[in-house]
Amino acid sequence: MTKKFSVKGLTNDGKWGQRLTKLAIYVLLLDFGFVYIYPIMYMILVSLMPTSDLINPTIQWVPTYLDFENFKQVFSTLEYPVTFTNTVILAGVASILQTLSCALAGYGLAKFRVPLKKLWIGMLILVFVIPTSLTLVPQYVLFNSYGMVGTELSIWLPAAMGQGVKSSLFVLIFMQGFQYPKAYDEAAQIDGAGPVRTFFRISIPMVVPTIILSLLLSFVWYWNETSRSGLYLDGKINTLPLQLEKFDKLFGAAYPASQGSSLNRLNERIQMAATLLTVGPLMILYLLLQRKFVEGVEASGITGE
């Protein structure tokens, strides 16, 4: 009798203990989550505050009223419609080209007895590891001699040949993705399909999640990239982050501080509005497609060997 009782007591204790641990874990996760979201919250709220709220020490988070005047100023300073379109085209095309070239290379390495395979894989890692600044100037000289500086080609060509932003990573995940059983390909070959047809009909459908991941990540990474585009595009084509980089100068030129009104003072709310307009489209994209991003990373085997 006593024995039974104590056992019951024990399990009860265990249950409570487990619940407490669970609770503690959720509390910790929420804490970390808050740290993650804090800069974004700050950015959005400050960008919406009227200037008087910024200097009022009693106001920490909630704006007394919403003020969108700064967004109008930022919108015109960034030349938003043009810049936005530039960024989407630049990143969109680069992302498609990069995905295609990396899929082809990954397929070649995964499916065929390519000579010197180990060397090529070593090269992939080398390309991933070397800092961009090492190839930045020589590439610039190269593009300059072909008159490609100031055009999108200087960004698109390396992407089309597997040497773009983090291309090696994508080649490696495609390599991983294409390592499905050979029997599928053999079946297609017996039915008379050549390597090209096997690639499009059998292999591509096998790696759809990887393709989506590659398209999405390439798109956001090209969107956010500034060291190559800052140099190669030569100020002739501007992307949103590039405009943000020189925002203080642009704003000063558009709204000279010397000319009177306090509206022309470059303050946090204007800076945060500019930042919000730069990352906003990416935030919306992520809100809509976050499943594809995260599950893609897991399914793609970035996380594996």
Add this chain to the structure above:
Amino acid sequence: MKKQKKQTTLRTRDALSGLAFLSPWLIGLLVFTLIPIGYSLVMSISRVKFTVNGMELTILGAQWFEEIFTKDANFLPALLDTVEFIAFSTPMILVASVILALLLNKVTKGRGFFRALFFFPVVVISGPVMSKLIGNDATMLIQANDYGVYQIIGNLPGVIATPLQYIFDNVVLILWYSGVQILIILAGLQKINKPIYEAASIDGASGWQIFWKITFPHLKPMILLSGIYTVVDLAGMPSNALAKLVKNNLTRLDAPYSYSAAISWLYSLVELVLLGITFLLLKERKEKHDD
């Protein structure tokens, strides 16, 4: 005899098809990576002159490298700054990633939400955005003067105080740069067989023992991978002191291109050394390995 011949042709055909698929990448590797790397090495030991026919290079030897080490007042501080930044941040990012992955692995409800939240910065991080956020105090989660903790830390001996202060100042950055690493480690956690844990807890192992004896050894390859990713990621940030130095010297009047090529070579060597250290520290010890 005939059979053998057929086999070799099949092999050649296989190799050729593979090379065909690989060819865009191979050409790209040559044109956009290998030749530029070689070219930047040549530039770093040359004098570059612009003439009507384009650029002219005359080999000088190690002059720029000598100048970097003996005359350039900006180089050593920039180098130290970059190395310190990477050496401090990498272990913290790795520890944060392991902790967050362990927490995520323990919950089922809401895991998707938190996973998505932790990956979110990967999508928005860029040099200009970060510098705007940092410059406008958006990452100052803890206001230095508001908290007594800060003063307490300040009174501790430097060995303990410096890293602690670093964590407090950079908590957002550490977490924001952990997005990919958390997913790598979480996937590693999910590959560990459940029965091993059950066996260990039946044998009376505590949570702490289970982590160090089972979880951590299993995670080591993932941590190594994350470590390499982190070092490459941080070293590639355009806001690095060294990257800035490369950029600022690009059009130096007496040494256009060549001087910054020399710095970027040193930059790459430093990064390789850091990667080597990461690898040595995190690789699996062979003699203990027994599965």
